Amino acid sequence: MQVLQMSLDAATLRQQVYANNIANAETPNYKRQDVAFETYFQQALNSAPQAQMGETHIPLSTSGSTLNNLPNVQPTVYTDTSSTVDNDGNNVDLSSEMVDVAENQVKYEVLAQDLSTRFQRLTTAIQGG
Amino acid sequence: MAIQGVQSVLSGALGQMTSSTQAPASGQPSFSDFLAQELDKVNQVSDTADQLAQSYATGGSVTASQLMVAEQQASLAVDMVSQVASRVTSAYQTVMNMQV
Numbered sequence: 533m534q535v536l537q538m539s540l541d542a543a544t545l546r547q548q549v550y551a552n553n554i555a556n557a558e559t560p561n562y563k564r565q566d567v568a569f570e571t572y573f574q575q576a577l578n579s580a581p582q583a584q585m586g587e588t589h590i591p592l593s594t595s596g597s598t599l600n601n602l603p604n605v606q607p608t609v610y611t612d613t614s615s616t617v618d619n620d621g622n623n624v625d626l627s628s629e630m631v632d633v634a635e636n637q638v639k640y641e642v643l644a645q646d647l648s649t650r651f652q653r654l655t656t657a658i659q660g661g
Numbered sequence: 662m663a664i665q666g667v668q669s670v671l672s673g674a675l676g677q678m679t680s681s682t683q684a685p686a687s688g689q690p691s692f693s694d695f696l697a698q699e700l701d702k703v704n705q706v707s708d709t710a711d712q713l714a715q716s717y718a719t720g721g722s723v724t725a726s727q728l729m730v731a732e733q734q735a736s737l738a739v740d741m742v743s744q745v746a747s748r749v750t751s752a753y754q755t756v757m758n759m760q761v
Contacts, residue, residue, distance in 0.1 A: 535715050535719065536718050538718070571720065573719035574719065574720055586663055618761075638725070642725040646714055646717075646731070649732045652736065653735065656739055
C-alpha cells in the first residue's frame with residue numbers, strides 16, 4: 533500500500549514535470565527534466581546494501597533491502613543532459629514527451645485502479661461482505 | 662488459481678461434516694485443518710498480489726494485466742472467506758435456535 537501511494541505520488545510529479553517540458557519546448561537553452569523513482573528502487577534491490585552508487589546513492593538500512601523492507605525512496609526531479617540538443621540549446625523532443633506522458637498516464641491509472649481494488653478489499657474484510 | 666478449489670472445498674467440507682460424529686479417519690484432515698489450509702491458500706493469493714503490486718510500482722517486469730488479474734483473484738478470495746464466515750455463523754445460529 534505504502535509503495536503504491538509513493539508510486540502514485542511519483543506519477544503525479546512526473547506528469548507535472550512532463551507538462552513543464554512540453555510548455556518549454558520552444559524555450560532557448562531549456563534542458564528537459566525527468567523524475568527518477570523506479571530506477572532507484574531497481575538499483576537498491578539489485579545491488580548490495582553497502583554498494584556505493586555515486587550520485588544516486590541511497591542510504592540503505594544495515595539490514596539490507598528485501599521486498600518487505602523497501603528503502604524509503606523519494607521521487608527526485610533531475611535535469612536530463614544526455615539527449616540531443618537543438619540549435620537553440622533546447623533538448624525537448626515534443627513527440628517523445630507525448631509518448632512519455634501517455635505512458636505515465638497508463639501507469640497512473642493502473643496504480644489508481646489497484647489502490648481502489650485494495651481499499652475495496654479492506655472494506656469487505658471490515659464490513660464482512 | 663485458488664477459486665477453482667471451491668468444488669473440492671464443498672465436497673470435502675460436507676464429507677467431513679457428515680462423518681464428524683465419528684473420529685476422523687486416519688489420513689483424512691480434520692475440518693479445522695482443512696479450513697486452516699484453505700485460509701493459507703487465500704493468504705498466498707493475497708501475498709502474490711502484494712508482490713506483483715510492489716514490483717509494478719517499482720518498475721519491475723510486471724504487466725498491468727498480470728497485476729489486475731492477481732488483484733481480482735485476491736479480492737475474490739477475500740470475498741469468498743467473508744461469505745463462508747457469514748454462512749457458517751448463520752448455520753450455527755440456525756442450529757442453536759432449533760427446538761430440541
